Amino acid sequence: MAKYLLQDAGINWLAILALLTFVIVFTLALIMVFARRKDSYRDVAQQPLKDSYLLLLLAPAPSPPYPGPLASMSELELFAAFVMVLVILLGLWSLLDLSFKLMALQRERLLRKYHPEQLQEVGLEQLEPTKAWWQRLYERMTDAVPIEEEAAIVLNHEYDGVRELDNNLPPWWTGLFYVTIAIAPVYVYFVHFSDFALSPAEAYDVEMTLAEAKVQAYLKTQENSVDENNVVLLEEADAIDAGQMIFSAKCSPCHGKAAEGGIGPNLTDEYWLHGGSVNDVFRTIKNGVPEKGMIPWKNELRPRDIQEVASYILSLQSTNPANGKEPEGERYIAEATSK
């Protein structure tokens, strides 16, 4: 019987397979959702719904401690549960739909067999083929009178030969307009009145705090980062080369290609305005001397970079480049041992 019915309805084994798959997924989903602390659902029911709960799922702000089973789920799990419930509802609906259709088919088959005259009365044979839901949706959303029938909606005025049709506003367009209008109050509420409303200045402070924490966390993983107190002169060729690269990109515009001086002082002589030890040079590069026009580089160069460029600069001592600027500052003689 079942076999006969299905063949008559034009349903093959693929549909059965799909149905079976659905039932299995459905059951698994149910187990996954409801297996979580069944006893505390009462608590959930008693919880007042938080302001704009669904948006909370998407908002990055940490939600307040929240008793009940939902609290034990991560945001992703909550979202997954939400999607699953949707899928389940859709599945139930399609199951129902399918059974009604099967019943109707069976009824038609019986009628065809025993009371064909009743079928004639209904006019089933004359009915036009139905359109798929997306065709109906498309037509409903555009709602344009077909070109063949537009003579009926030509308005009875013309301007220099230009005629106008009386087509409805496309419903999808009207819907879009309504949605964009509805966004306005929601946006203003969230940006100015809700718990999540941060002024740009507040948002900036949050951004800075988070970034600072991240930087500090990173720096903790780095051993012995270099600073002006513990810096040592590097002498390996690699380090000096790296220092030279930085020097020609960032320092030479003011100090000259060969560090002979320009806007800034000559760096190849033994005279220094702000100290000639590697620690002093490091500090000068790092913090700058704003009142003298030396800009701080700590926002552009990493400590290691500053160490390299300081080492390169000190490697230039007594190179006497052409056009050297006259000495400025105090004389500094490096100690015999650099380490």
Next chain:
Amino acid sequence: MMIDGTSPATSLEHFSYDNKIVKYFAYATSFWGLIGMSVGLLAALQMVFPALNFTAETTFGRIRPLHTNAAIFAFVGNGIFMGVYYSLQRLLKTRMFSDKLSYVHFYGWQLIILAAALTLPLGITTSKEYAELEWPIDIGIALVWIIFGINMFGTIARRRERHLYVAIWFYIATWVTVTVLHVGNSLELPVSLWKSYPLFAGVQDALVQWWYGHNAVAFFLTTPYLGLMYYFLPKAANRPVFSYRLSIIHFWALIFIYIWAGPHHLLYTSLPTWAQSLGTVFSIMLIAPSWGGMLNGLLTLRGAWDKVRIDPVLKMMVVAVTAYGMATLEGPLLSLKSVNAISHYTDWTVGHVHVGTLGWNGMLTFGVLYYILPRIFGTQLYSRKLANVHFWMATLGVLFYAVPLYWAGWTQSAMWKQFLPEGILQYGNFLETVNAILPMYAMRAFGGAVYVAGVVLMIYNLIRTVRQGSLIANEGAAAPPLEASPAGHRGEYWHRWIERRPVQLLVGATIVVLIGGLAEVFPMVMVESNVPKIEAVTPYSPLELEGRDLYIREGCNNCHSQMIRPFRSETARYGQYSMSGEFIYDRPHLWGSKRTGPDLHRVGGKYLDSWHYQHMQNPQSTSPGSIMPPYEWLLERKLDISDLPAKIRTLQTLGTPYPTGYAERAVADLRIQAKDIANNLRENGVDDPELEQKEIVAIIAYLQRLGTDIKPKPQVKLKK
């Protein structure tokens, strides 16, 4: 005309359309289009080859406003008048109100363009984007615009068609709104013939400027062209307009909502957040009304797509309308704060604008030119093949132009925001982010060149078309006299009532466009709490003021912003973010809208005077790889301080608190400050006996002052 009430043929009145004025405007459109776009091409090439900044008059800072003004007011402006003079006569079945006014309008407008082309390269500018022209030219614009208005409303008054077609609603809304915008944004007090200071300062000036700037796009580049589309597209396709009711809704919604959206140009700036939010939400609401125009255009072509395949006029129009739809979707998306945080100050904005101007305005203009000229010369287009080639050059030109700029914008923005894990900027040197996108700039210039070459092709095609025909200067036409206004309006659609009442339509449109502007500008100007005062902020010294006016003359604001947004990536690069209270003496504001070079709001005290001296003389010497042109004339020219007392007096009138009688002492103060800076420069090896009289000293004084009024501290205390 009503179709069912057939008028007897005997009552026809005979008259003629003025095609000669249409021809004039068509020629002007083509000519200025070529000029304006060529100047744009030069500006694009200057990005890649800084050597193309030949003289002071041709530096990017002066060429860029020339390009925007020529493209908007000369090319599109003449295009509007061409289309309006052609379609208005035919839609109203009458000749233009007065031939004399038509020609006064034509020559007046060309004179204004000429004045712009002369003054802008000379550095005579207000620095306000798309409103750079100084006050005497502003008055000229107002006069010519009023003449255009009289001619248009006179024609409407003499019409033989009772109801006004949708195109004319758009013309009317355009006329009234441009009047309001132009007057509002040109409120300025003259210092001398070629210098004025605006009524508003700082953040208020910025809001008024972008209320204007945004709506110049809306009511000069959009609404009049929608009017043209509503006439020329159904005419060329020979199809009825898709939906009359859609026209009504999108017309009123568009003009009402557009006005509010101006503040989206100032997101994350010191503009109060309530105004920023209005800018965002109204921009989102603008999607549907804008698309209403695109839909009514594209859906009108239902059943005519076979014609689109062969007719270059329709081809141009289809791409134009599509570009309009894309640009008006992109605009609202760029108005979302999170998107704007990426896009603002980058080339993304430039790419976006050019999809609108090259795509929508350019290609619709080309379509209209190809439509009108053969008709008024009683001939066929000389070569459809050439027009098709032009179509492809224009379409591909837009793509080759825009796509590299989107890429450039994203790339540069991402580089600006990139931090190393140590918490320092990965690209701390701004120039690294510029040099990374130079290849994209080169591709953009290529796209622009293809587009301009297409225009050359079009002009050749049009010249040959004109030569093979002869102008029908006065095209005969006949129509029944104006029928009596219906006694009642029972049974007719409600909107028909206002369509036969031009005055009510004008008043209605005026009210609708005024609401948004007043709602934003009034509280901003009247409510003091919108600009929190900062005690330490003082007026500019006379030398700084002169330096600031040089900054304006050279158009520095075209490449350098003065508005640091509250982002970590900006404060790490430039320093404390900008606050509205810092700008209260800035007339005009110089926030800028694009960073081709770094922000300058906190450049004061960052470098030595001698660094600035060398940098101005040869930017590459202090900043290797810089694409900034050298400004050696600042080192040579003597500072003209003849207007200084008048400037001080004007600023006092506007409310800058200089002590009474300061105008007389200002020159002495200027000399003292100039002497200090000159001595400082001399100590650092600058050798020039007349240094203290040179312009460079003033601009250094201004740059060293920038952003130094306040010590870094937050303007707003945290709530918690």
